[in-house]
Amino acid sequence: MSAKNPGIVKLCREYKTGNILDAESAVHFARTMNADAVIIGPEAPLETGVSDKILENGIVCLSPTKSLARIETNKEFARNLMKEHNIRAYPKFEIFKKGENAEMFKFIDNLQDVAVKPVGLTGGKGVRVTGKQLNNAKEAKKYAGEILEKDRIVLIEEKLEGEEFTLQVFCDGENLAPSPLVQDHKSAYENDVGPNTGGMGSYSDKNFMLPFVTQTDYEDALGNLKKVINVLKKDYGRYIGILYGQFIATKDGVRIIEFNARLGDPEAMNVLPLIKEDWIEKILDKKLSSGLKFENRASVCKYLVPAGYPENPVQTEIFVDDSKFKDNSKIYYASVYEEGGKILSTHSRAIAVLGIADTIEEAEKIAENSTKFVKGNLEHRKDIGTRELINKRIEFMKKIRK
Numbered sequence: 001m002s003a004k005n006p007g008i009v010k011l012c013r014e015y016k017t018g019n020i021l022d023a024e025s026a027v028h029f030a031r032t033m034n035a036d037a038v039i040i041g042p043e044a045p046l047e048t049g050v051s052d053k054i055l056e057n058g059i060v061c062l063s064p065t066k067s068l069a070r071i072e073t074n075k076e077f078a079r080n081l082m083k084e085h086n087i088r089a090y091p092k093f094e095i096f097k098k099g100e101n102a103e104m105f106k107f108i109d110n111l112q113d114v115a116v117k118p119v120g121l122t123g124g125k126g127v128r129v130t131g132k133q134l135n136n137a138k139e140a141k142k143y144a145g146e147i148l149e150k151d152r153i154v155l156i157e158e159k160l161e162g163e164e165f166t167l168q169v170f171c172d173g174e175n176l177a178p179s180p181l182v183q184d185h186k187s188a189y190e191n192d193v194g195p196n197t198g199g200m201g202s203y204s205d206k207n208f209m210l211p212f213v214t215q216t217d218y219e220d221a222l223g224n225l226k227k228v229i230n231v232l233k234k235d236y237g238r239y240i241g242i243l244y245g246q247f248i249a250t251k252d253g254v255r256i257i258e259f260n261a262r263l264g265d266p267e268a269m270n271v272l273p274l275i276k277e278d279w280i281e282k283i284l285d286k287k288l289s290s291g292l293k294f295e296n297r298a299s300v301c302k303y304l305v306p307a308g309y310p311e312n313p314v315q316t317e318i319f320v321d322d323s324k325f326k327d328n329s330k331i332y333y334a335s336v337y338e339e340g341g342k343i344l345s346t347h348s349r350a351i352a353v354l355g356i357a358d359t360i361e362e363a364e365k366i367a368e369n370s371t372k373f374v375k376g377n378l379e380h381r382k383d384i385g386t387r388e389l390i391n392k393r394i395e396f397m398k399k400i401r402k
Helices: 006-011 023-032 050-056 066-073 075-084 101-111 137-151 215-235 267-274 279-284 360-373 387-401
Strands: 093-097 114-117 153-158 163-172 176-178 182-184 187-189 193-196 201-204 240-250 253-260 298-306 317-320 329-333 336-339 342-345 351-357
Touching: 006 329, 006 336, 023 050, 050 066, 066 075, 066 215, 066 253, 075 093, 075 153, 075 215, 075 253, 093 101, 093 137, 101 137, 101 153, 114 137, 137 153, 163 215, 163 267, 163 279, 163 387, 176 215, 182 267, 201 267, 201 360, 215 240, 215 253, 267 298, 267 329, 267 351, 298 360, 329 360, 351 360
Parallel strands: none
Antiparallel strands: 093 153, 114 153, 163 176, 163 182, 163 240, 182 201, 187 193, 201 298, 240 253, 298 351, 317 342, 329 351, 336 342
């Protein structure tokens, strides 16, 4: 880790802070600890090939190689992979390079409603969609032009209407095991307005499902992830680790928005506490063919962020009453660090709280109550996981599906 995170430190026998992109340092620490396996959490080390260096040194790494991680780190690679292998769950798209502005503007005019996406990593904050972050096609052209000028390449996709959901699968190189579906909330403010963030919170339901997702939606999403894994295995190597699929349920079926080559944040916090067996051991032993067992419960995660986040966040000292978090409520320290006995925020998401119960409504109440045990100049979305917001999702899907 790059800073002393008090939550992680409490769980460690030993730890080391430093540059997470320093592959040699990661190898040295893994050897010093006689590690059984290494798991890479963030996307940046995957992009720079830290996993490759770990594997080259004979250490087991439960994360994909740099080549395989392009499924997340390079949207051009991901979209073309699906197109070339006839995995039809992608929206209409075109990739434009510097100097192709005229063609790009014509494509935007034809679609009108679009999503403008940088091809590389942006921490979940680079995508802008007309009708949400962009008022119209004119603003979409302006933003796309800015990306072209900076990155020399941009992805333009049709704007899809529907509800997004996440399916994360654990992969052992031969088999995959799905986890419960999760819905993340990217918008910074309540009622799904404001700029995109890395995720303000999320929820999962019993029976692997979500209230607005059909069984067909679930099976299509899982089927597409299986196809992607098989294509990657054939052309680029065995995928070991976690593959995350961000999907959207539309009137025309399920479409893929993006992939992560790792667990999602915050979605990981919804699913990991519900696993009833040692998932790391099952990956190591290549025994995922039988799936993974999860508690049949619901969960709600809410992020506390510095006041003014994401546009003008103010750093703050944070005070946590750990004693208040019981078995059905959990706390996760995110972008914070400990210095001089104080817990301080950065300019990003600070603390996540999680509630677990038999229903989403009960889990939401636990999570919301847990926010009281974290003090500081912090804000959070109170609407995540509430009956009102979920009913809104259900009614919206009924409307577009009819």
